[in-house]
Amino acid sequence: xxxxxxxxxxxxxxxxxxxxxxxxxxxxxxxxxxxxxxxxxxxxxxxxxxxxxxxxxxxxxxxxxxxxxxxxxxxxxxxxxxxxxxxxxxxxxxxxxxxxxxxxxxxxxxxxxxxxxxxxxxxxxxxxxxxxxxxxxxxxxxxxxxxxxxxx
Numbered sequence: 001x002x003x004x005x006x007x008x009x010x011x012x013x014x015x016x017x018x019x020x021x022x023x024x025x026x027x028x029x030x031x032x033x034x035x036x037x038x039x040x041x042x043x044x045x046x047x048x049x050x051x052x053x054x055x056x057x058x059x060x061x062x063x064x065x066x067x068x069x070x071x072x073x074x075x076x077x078x079x080x081x082x083x084x085x086x087x088x089x090x091x092x093x094x095x096x097x098x099x100x101x102x103x104x105x106x107x108x109x110x111x112x113x114x115x116x117x118x119x120x121x122x123x124x125x126x127x128x129x130x131x132x133x134x135x136x137x138x139x140x141x142x143x144x145x146x147x148x149x150x151x152x
Contacts (some may be wrong), residue, residue: 051123081126092118
């Protein structure tokens, strides 16, 4: 009888240790999930699109003194900033049109807000880098002055 009780106690101790080990493993996995989620969020870069209200500003000396912020989004931080600019150009010119592929919800919201196509003279900021849309490609520019109208 004493041997049976001893075996039962040892079995219970083993069960408690097993449960404890599983709880520890579960907590470790939860911590890992939190770390990965936080790390993934850190791997995003903010992308902002600014419209130049006067198309002639670009042709008369690239005046970026008055820009209207039209869109904020994020993208992978490990991409070349110019690739983000190119993506925004495509998204904001044809991303709302199903004839050009899958509709991008950002483009739909952008168009519903009454914004025009992204064009020459407009500016895209990727993180703290600013690029002005040229007739072909993107020109890095210094940060524009504080006269930026925020997105509505």
